[in-house]
Amino acid sequence: MSVPVSTKPEDRPALDLFHGYALASAIAALEMADELSALEKGGITLASLEGRDPLLVATLRYLCHRGVLRESGERFTLTDYGARVYADRGFLVWLVGGYGEPMRRIDAFLQRSMRYGSDVTRDGRWVAGGTAMMARTDVxxxxxxxxxxxxxxxxxxxxxxxxxxxxxxxxxxxxxxxxxxxxxxxxxxxxxxxxxxxxxxxxxxxxxxxxxxxxxxxxxxxxxxxxxxxxxxxxxxxxxxxxxxxxxxxxxxxxxxxxxxxxxxxxxDGEPGQPFTPEFTYVHALVRxxxxxxxxxxxxxxxxxxxxxxxxxxxxxxxxxxxxxxxxxxxxxx
Ligand SMILES: C[S@@+](CC[C@H](N)C(=O)[O-])C[C@H]1O[C@@H](n2cnc3c(N)ncnc32)[C@H](O)[C@@H]1O
Incomplete structure (x- = not known):
């Protein structure tokens, strides 16, 4: 029998990044599609999802798998962890909604087959919207x-x-x-x-x-x-x-x-583990x-x-x- 491949997160750090990317995208998308506030106001019932796009249910179930939501009594609600993420959702909206397109094109910028500003730009609505959400509590x-x-x-x-x-x-x-x-x-x-x-x-x-x-x-x-x-x-x-x-x-x-x-x-420089500022600086480098x-x-x-x-x-x-x-x-x- 072959030895099973380890799936412990500490052995496979890239899977942590995989998880973070998908989770940030899903949470930001729910906020931008105006679906997230219902979770804060008592949750979303299965009955209310009748006739909605099945992707919405799949997104909510995915968030359950990742501990952001729980499903009980035919209702999706935020967990404690989910409530803490929800409080800081502006960071995710800023990154995913505001800078998602240029982030996806880093390869083309590196190869000089696309230029930021003429071929791809950030999305001003979500740069401003995400900033305003972050600023409410943090600035x-x-x-x-x-x-x-x-x-x-x-x-x-x-x-x-x-x-x-x-x-x-x-x-x-x-x-x-x-x-x-x-x-x-x-x-x-x-x-x-x-x-x-x-x-x-x-x-x-x-x-x-x-x-x-x-x-x-x-x-x-x-x-x-x-x-x-x-x-x-x-x-x-x-x-x-x-x-x-x-x-x-x-x-x-x-x-x-x-x-x-x-x-x-x-x-x-030389201080690993700093939150936010390395990503904020990198995204700005991307837009020159x-x-x-x-x-x-x-x-x-x-x-x-x-x-x-x-x-x-x-x-x-x-x-x-x-x-x-x-x-x-x-x-x-x-
Ligand atoms: C990060 S947002 C901040 C928005 C707001 N001040 C806040 O704190 O919520 C920066 C804003 O500056 C605007 N901006 C950038 N360059 C500008 C320019 N040259 N003239 C006018 N507005 C500009 C962008 O469109 C964007 O809305």
């Missing part, structure tokens, strides 16, 4: 605490995505908002959200490239600019491009204006972007016309917030 609480220390009346969000964050800030601090995003899908999702929350009179949405600073209405009256996970996109054009952008932004803002930047630091550590951001922001007042660490691994203020003009003594 927004620290942002709100930081913003509570300053005062402002008009906030400009550069790269506002689906505007969930901008709406939360305007709501919490009674401010007016301007949201700028270049992506059609993200801009459309933002418009729907602002209308659904009856905030059209307080929030103006502009579909534009944030680099066209002169197209931003009333920028000279803005006393707070927030920008989350956007400045590394400008950095993709080189450090000088970022510096030029920051200098132009500072020049257009009124004296005393604040800038709050959210970024993710790259992983620390690099990330900076906190000191790198401090240097470029200072050179670009902003004093960095505070650096706050967020719950998301590697997450930093830099609270800055436009440099005071140097007063000349006569």
């Amino acid at each position: 927004v609480p620290q942002v709100m605490e930081t913003l509570a220390k300053i005062s402002f009346g008009t906030v400009l969000d550069l790269g506002s995505g689906n505007a969930r964050f901008l709406m939360a800030v305007c709501d919490r601090f009674g401010a007016r908002g301007i949201g700028v995003d270049v992506d059609h899908a993200a801009h459309a999702a933002a418009g729907e959200a602002v209308a659904a929350n009856h905030m059209q009179d307080r929030i103006e949405l502009v579909r534009a490239d944030v680099r066209a600073l002169d197209e931003i209405p009333g920028i000279d009256k803005v006393d707070l600019v927030v920008t989350f996970y956007l400045l590394h996109e400008i950095l993709a054009g080189g450090r000088d491009a970022l510096l030029g952008y920051l200098t132009g932004l500072a020049a257009r803002l009124p004296a005393g204006a604040k800038l709050l930047v959210g970024e993710i630091e790259p992983p620390i 972007q690099t990330l900076l550590p906190a000191d790198g951001w401090r240097d470029v922001l200072t050179e670009g016309g902003f004093d960095v007042r505070e650096i706050v660490r967020c719950r998301v691994p590697g997450g930093i917030l830099l609270l800055c203020e436009k440099h005071e003009p140097v007063s000349r003594s006569r």
Whole structure:
């Protein structure tokens, strides 16, 4: 008799990766297809699946095999493990929904038979949607605490995505908002959200490239600019491009204006087992972007016309917030 092949996970690490890939894809897909929230609200009954695509039942059964769901009394419900995964589903939506297509084409990028940006792009709706879900628990609480220390009346969000964050800030601090995003899908999702929350009179949405600073209405009256996970996109054009952008932004803002930047630091070399930041950095390399550590951001922001007042660490691994203020003009003594 032949010796049976070991199937213990510790002996076959590739099967762990196989499992992680399929599970992340299935969970993100359920969220994007709007099937996941029913699981949180008491579960999904077999009767309610009558007439639905058999793939939905197969997906739920697969999640049972992987301990995310349990099936009992003709109902699928989240296990404790499943509830913890559900709480962090934004990470999976961002990766699978936002970057699934370019991830699948890494081979073609390596062989130079396809180019990111012209042949394949990320999906803006799920980049923005996944980010907003992650940020709700992992970034927004620290942002709100930081913003509570300053005062402002008009906030400009550069790269506002689906505007969930901008709406939360305007709501919490009674401010007016301007949201700028270049992506059609993200801009459309933002418009729907602002209308659904009856905030059209307080929030103006502009579909534009944030680099066209002169197209931003009333920028000279803005006393707070927030920008989350956007400045590394400008950095993709080189450090000088970022510096030029920051200098132009500072020049257009009124004296005393604040800038709050959210970024993710790259992983620390030589430290295995770091969560999230190696993948976040790799996905950005795929789309030809690099990330900076906190000191790198401090240097470029200072050179670009902003004093960095505070650096706050967020719950998301590697997450930093830099609270800055436009440099005071140097007063000349006569
Ligand atoms: C990671 S998302 C962050 C969305 C939102 N700020 C949040 O924290 O939930 C980055 C956003 O920046 C937008 N973006 C990237 N480059 C841009 C550019 N040059 N001009 C305007 N928007 C841009 C993308 O479309 C995307 O919606």
